[in-house]
Amino acid sequence: MAGFIKHLIPRRFRSTGVEIPVVRLQGMIMASSNPMKSNLSLASCSQVLQKAFAAKEAPAVAISVNSPGGSPVQSRLIFKRIRNLAEHHKKHVLVFIEDVAASGGYMIACAGDEIFADPSSIVGSIGVVSSSFGFPELMKKIGVERRVYTAGKNKVALDPFQPEKKADIDHLKALQLEIHQTFIDLVKERRGSKLTSENEDLFTGMFWTGRTGVALGLVDGLADMESLVKSRYGHDTELKLISSSKGLLGLKTPTGIIATASENSLRQLANIAEERALWARFGL
DSSP states (O other), rough: OOOHHHSSSSSGGOOOOOOEEEEESSSSSOOOOOOOOOOOHHHHHHHHHHHTTTTTOEEEEEEEEOOOOOOOOHHHHHHHHHHHHHHHTTTTEEEEEEEEEEEEHHHTTTTEEEEEOTTEEEEOSSSSOOOOOOOOOHHHHOOOOOHHHHHHHHTTOOOOTTTOOOHHHHHHHHHHHHHHHHHHHHHHHHHGGSTTTTOTTTTTOEOOOOOOOHHHOOOOOOOOOHHHHHHHHHHEEEEEEEEOOOOGGOBOOSSSSSHHHHHHHHHHHHHHHHHHHHHHHHOO
């Protein structure tokens, strides 16, 4: 009750210390038209980021990142939104890695002016991957004939129901190299001289613990959010978690669309299976 009454009092009359907005960015990074999905995208986090950086009296914004990666486009869009807001509102950005900030998750973490992790956090995986399955032999065994008609000879490139073609693979790898270079350039720009250039595996997709990440320059230090923020801004500093607005049944509705609890549950089942595989790559 005391805490509730305290927040009813205008801030200028309170005796509390600094209040630092906190944003949690968690999950597989993927664009989605379904606002009920737990995937991380620019659309899903734009509102909370805007609210956090709009806090006038806060000298910094703390961002918790816990993501095994996903879409390179959404990762970079979130990175850019954080940096644009930080520069516009003149806020220092502190990023804290939880279980993992790998691949696109680490790209987002690079939006921080400083990055902190737990000694056992997983960081890195600076690379690009594409994966799928091929079924041409299965189609023959079950006696199914695939019929595809196109205008444009490359419209069915990498079709999983047809044998792979070297030209298709070469084209995909060329695209991956371009995307990978964009990732590398971003990390070098943000981390600069902090990176340990002696490690040849830095940009190979390899990943490490937070402790090793400090030695490699991927991370600035080992610390948890509350301890570091209080040591830097004072013992009375408060952490304020910023969350999205909610609709009926307590479901988050970043785009104003409301789904029933049953619909949300069914959609989540498919999402969980897909995301589980990505987390498992890092032993989580």
